[in-house]
Amino acid sequence: MNIFSVLLKNLRMGPATLRFPEEVPYPKGFHGPVKIHTxxxxxxxxxxxxxxxxAVRVAEHxxxxxxxYSPGLCTFCGKCVSVCPVEALHMAAKSAPSYFNTKALDEVHLVPYSPCPECGRPTPPVREVLRAKAFKGVAPNVLVKSLICQRCRQKDSQRALVSIQVKGEPPPSRSDK
Amino acid sequence: MSFTIPIGPYHPALEEPCKVQVICEGEIVQDVSLSVKYNFRGVEWLAERRNYHQAIALVERVCGICSNVHALTFCNALEGLAGLTVPERAQYIRTIMVELERLTSHALWAGIAAEVMGFQTLFMTCFAMREQLMDLLETISGNRIHYGMNCIGGVTRDLANPEAVRITVRRVRQTVTDQLIPLFTEDKTIHARCSGIGQMTKEQAVAWGAVGPTARASGLTEDIRQTSPYAAYNQLEFKVPVETSGDVFARVVVRLLEMVESCHIVEQALDQIPPGPIHHGPIFVEIPRGEAVARAEAPRGELFYYVSSDGTDIPCRVKIRTPSFVNLPTVRLMMLQANLADVPLINASIDPCYSCTSR
Amino acid sequence: MSWEKVFFALLIFPGLLYAVPTAWLMLWLERKFRARMQGRIGPPFYQPFFDFVKLMAKRRVLRPSFDSIFMMGLPLVSVSAGLLALALLPISSDSRGFAGDLVLLVAFLEVPSLCSVLAGFASRSIFGQVGATREAILSITYNLPFLTAIVALAYSAQSLRLVDIAASPAGGVRALAVLTICLCLPVKLRINPFSVSNAEQEIYSGPATEFSGPQLAMWELAHGLEWVALTGLVVCLGLTFRTGTWIGDFAIYTSLSLVLVILLTILATGTARLKIQQAARFYWRWGMGLSLVALILGVFPDIERFIR
Amino acid sequence: MDLEEIREHLGSMEVWVNKAKAWWLETPNLDVEKMARLMVDIGSRLVTVTASRVPEGEFRIIYHWDLQGQLLNFVTLTHQATLPSIMSISPVADWIEREIHDYFAVDFAGRKLPTLVLSEKDPPGIFSWNFLWKGKEGGHA
Known part of the structure; x- marks a missing residue:
């Protein structure tokens, strides 16, 4: 093909570019800023x-x-979305607006703790999705334990250890470990 | 009278900061010194301070054009270290991604080469074609560059719409065969600029360790995709274009033919891709103590990764050898006794990537 | 020529008032048409004017006073030479000219290139110097066929007056000579494939590398005036037909100039940049060949008659 | 020439180990110049050289060679952070050695080592510039 036929074709087809405010629609599954379902x-x-x-930070209180989440720092790689075990994260289908200050777009979301069913202390929430995934085929009396807080769980296992000791095993001495 | 002309660090013909200091007698180049330190970010150093998941995203940012193949090679090295087998479907998706990336990269290169020759129209033609590929990659991965498709043990996203890939690839192949190849090989002004300049012999290419299209234009037949296949390349058939004249024109021809081959590979992969999982299984893979190397054929040539692990979730040492790192020093050989007007073109003909080189 | 006519020609038509907007129009047409052929939208028609205003409003870069005299003076000389050259063109049939105005015109047309060489060296930039060297070499290369063609024209018309040449009958000599001048246009206007002295990817913008603000605005204007003058020259010398009315001549002259701009743009858009040796070889071979044939035919008109 | 012949020629007492599709030979006292000359003679291509720190203040240097698609890795140790340069045998090593000098301040005897990725004023050995890193190991600051 001759270059001049390319020129002629371009003249006939009209410009392929767009004037500034016009834009092409974003494709499905575009990697925009990360959004959370708290x-x-x-x-x-x-x-x-x-x-x-x-860009994503989690602080426990x-x-x-x-x-x-700071969109100004984000690289939009989508790693956080793909590793989230409960699908709480997704990415917006539109790119972030432009900004002057990287901190201008920062988002803070609070995830409230739910009270532990045993002691009532606030504990990180446990969702049904995760319970269904992680405790598949577990006896119902153990499944209840998945809701309690870490402290209660420690107490629980200590209680279980003590009950084993009572059955006649010698307690492990400190120097052993 | 000899005089020194600094081409760069910022120059319209070079997309990235790099300084080519040319010592000329009249317009004939007598000596060349290269300086590539302007893009140094210490990626290897940073990788030693991040966990493996962060390191994948980090090494993807070594280069903006061949980003996916960096992550792929790093994951290959880690999978070799952990002894994982990656599912077939994931291997095919990886192959399709790197081939599409090669097409994008070569389209960019062809455009830049045309621009350096002052041929703006051809630049626009190449970039219009590249735009279709970028849109395609955006629909597959969600990003125009830095696709974030690879993770240890597979890929993060499935190929949702193989038909869209097929349509775009067919259109791209048509543009390459109908427009780019005839324009680049038959246009008189391009011929006048490209043939016979920037010669590199086969012996020089071996001694200086040139890789990729630069080496294949000088008669070497080496292609990592064939000599030590990775991803799904051992199940695909393709030719490796080789030219023997070793000048800029040969490098143009090799890259154009490679684009046609890439289209062919993608179409084959789309035909053969099996259903199944796209991921090895657990998200968190334990990387045992040890060391591993992995190689891949990036658009610019052989890419090499060395990873050593001490059993923790942070790599002990990551070494990256990018293709431009060995291709760039050969520029000096090609430029000696060349014309000043050819210097930017010779430099562009090896498709240099300075952010890869200094990392 | 009376004084009023001189002032009219210099300041109104085809001088300042006509030439400057036309220069901007031609610069725009070149950019717009090139953009369309490359599949882009291209700038709106007032873009060169806005560029000019914006450059004029820019702050001047401080330089040693002697340098800034040169750097402001050279583009101004270049602009004035363009205007003077335009004033000499025999556009309508009632223009009179004076004996020897052809020589003056050729001199004026050469001034922008000369200024560019001087500016390149005065800017003390290595890129400016390389560009100036290239410009000087090219100017020798293309001026030989260009001048030979002019000589052939003058010889066949037996006059050094532009009006006489424009009124001389059409023939082989005139066709060949105008063709040679056409061949020299791309290199005189520094467009592809002969944009060697301002090759952006090699030496930035060559002689104009160090120029900015109002100085650069003047260079741009001088470049636009070169477009007007050179396309005008080709139209005036190549067109044997005059309508006889002022307005008709004006319309034909302007529209043919714009057609020439479009033709040159197509050439520039469809080619890569050549190297200086290749450009020189082209002019020595084709330009020189054509103009020598024209000269021989001009000196020995019998040959042409014999061929007929 | 097969792997065993290479090993015998180098006088190494170790064995070739295959790890993840590549062959490794660990020889703490490898004669680097002899190895380089041998590999160049049999038509092998130097891929790159990797350096990493070992606790004793020395550096572990790996020479990666490509022999007809096979990757051969020769592992050796520096002596007082110095190894002989192989740039005169294989010109690829020019930039590679300069880069390692910039990263680890490993000295390659027998050649000048101008900086490659650092500017002239910087002291070589960025991997030991601890002041650069203020965050905790492994996480982002």
């Missing part, structure tokens, strides 16, 4: 662990957990 979050911190640029 009612699904379990505060596991996986998203913060895999985030390469520190006494009765809630803070999920902080």
């Amino acid at each position: 009612e699904k979050c379990i505060c596991c911190g996986m998203c913060a662990y895999v985030c390469v640029s520190g 006494k009765d809630n957990c803070e999920w902080v």
Whole structure:
């Protein structure tokens, strides 16, 4: 093909570019800023662990957990979304607006803790999705334990250990471990 | 009278900061010194301070054009270290992604080469074609560059719409065979600029360790996709275009033919892709103590990764050898006794990537 | 020529008032048409004017005073030379000219290129110097066929007056000579494939690398005036037909100039940049060949008659 | 020439180990120049050289060679952070050695080592510039 036929074709077809305010629609599954459903979050911190640029941060407090996201730092790799065990994260189908200050778009979401069914202390929430996934085929009396807080769980296992000891095993001495 | 002309660090013909200091006698180049330190970010150093998941996203950012193949090779090294087998479907998706990336990269290169020759129309033609590929990659992965498709043990996203890939690839192949190849090989002004300049012999290519299309234009037949296949390349058939004249024109021809081959590979992969899982299974894979290497054929040539692990979730040492790192020093050989007007073109002909080189 | 006519020609038509907007129009047409042929939208028609205003409003870069005299003076000289050259063109049938105005015109047309060479060296930039060297070499290369063609024209018309040449009958000599001048246009206008002295990817913008603000605005204007003058020259010398009315001549002259701009744009858009040796070889071979044939035919008109 | 012949020629007492599709030979006192000359003679291509720190203040240097698609890795240790340069045998090593010098301040005897990725004023050995890193190991600051 001759270059001049390319020129002629371009003249005939008209410009392929767009004038500024016009834009092409975003494709399905576009990697935009990360959004959270706080009612699904379990505060596991996986998203913060895999985030390469520190755009997603999780800070645990006494009765809630803070999920902080800075689109200004984000690389839109989608790692946090793909590792989230409860699908609490998704990405907006539109790119973030432009900004002057990287902190201007920062988002803070609070994930409230739910009270532990045993002691009533606030504890990171446990969602049904995760329970169905992680405790598949587990006896119902154990399944109840998945809702209690870490402290109660420790107490529980200590109680179980004590009950084993009573049956006649010598207690493990400190120097052994 | 000899005089020194600094081409760069910022120059319209070079997309990235790099300084080519040319010592000329008249317009004839007598000596060349290269300086590539302007893009140094210490990626290897940073990778030693991040866990494996963060490191994948980090190494993807070594280069903006061949990003996917970096993540792929790093994951290959880690999978070799952990002894994982990646599901077939994931291997095919990886192959399709790297081939589409090669097409994008070569389209970019062809455009830049045309621009350096002052042929703006051809630049626009190449970039219009590249735009289709970028849109396609955006629909597959969600991002125009830095696709974030690879993870240890598979890929993060499935190929949702194989028909869209097929349609775009068919259109791209048509553009390449109907427009780019005839324009680049038959246009008189391009011929006048490209043939016979920037010669590199086969012996020089071996001694300086040139890789990829730069080496294949000088008569070497090496292609990592054939010599040590990764992803799904051992199940696909393709030719490796080789030219023997070793000048800029040969490098143009090799890359154009490679684009046609890439289209062919993608179409084959789309035909053969099996259903099944796209991921090895658990998200968190334990990386045992040890070391591993992995190689891949990036658009610019052989890409090499070395990873050593001490059993924790942070790599002990990550070494990246990018293709431009060995291709760039050969530019000096090609430029000696060349014309000043050819210097940017010779530099562009090896498709240099400076952010890869200094990392 | 009376004084009023001189002032009219210099300031109104085809001088300042006509030439400057036409220069901007031609610069725009070149950009717009090139954009359309490359599948882009291209700038709106007022873009060159806005560019000019914006450049004029820019702050001047401080330089040693002697340098800034040169750097402001050279583009101004270039602009004035363009205007003077335009004033000499025999556009309508009632223009009179004076004996020897052809020589003056050729001199004026050469001034922008000369200024560019001087500016390149005065800017003390290595890119400016390389560009100036290239410009000087090219100017020798294309001026030989260009001047030979002019000589052939003058010889066949037996006059050094532009009006006489424009009124001389059409023939082989005139066709060949105008064709040679056409061949020299791309290199005189520094467009592809002969944009060697301002090759962006090699030496930035060559001699104009160090220029900015109002100085650059003047260079742009001078470049636009070169477009007007050179396309005008080809139209005036190539067109044997005059309508006889002022307005008709004006319309034909302007529209043919714009057609020439479009033709040159197509050439520039469809080619890569050549190297200086290749450009020189082209002009020595084809330009020189054509103009020598024209000269021989001009000196020995019998040959042409014999061929007929 | 097969792997065993290479090993015998180098006088190494170790064995070739295959790890993840590549062959490894660990020889703490490898004669680097002899190895390079041998590999160049049999038509092998130097892929790259990797350096990493070992606790004793020395560096572990791996020479990766490509022999007809096979990757051969020769592992050796530096002596007082110095190894002989192989740039005169294989010109690829020029930039590679300069880069390692920039990263680890490993000295390659027998050549000048101008900086490659660092600017001239920087001291070589960025991997030991601890002041750069203020965050906790492994996480983002």
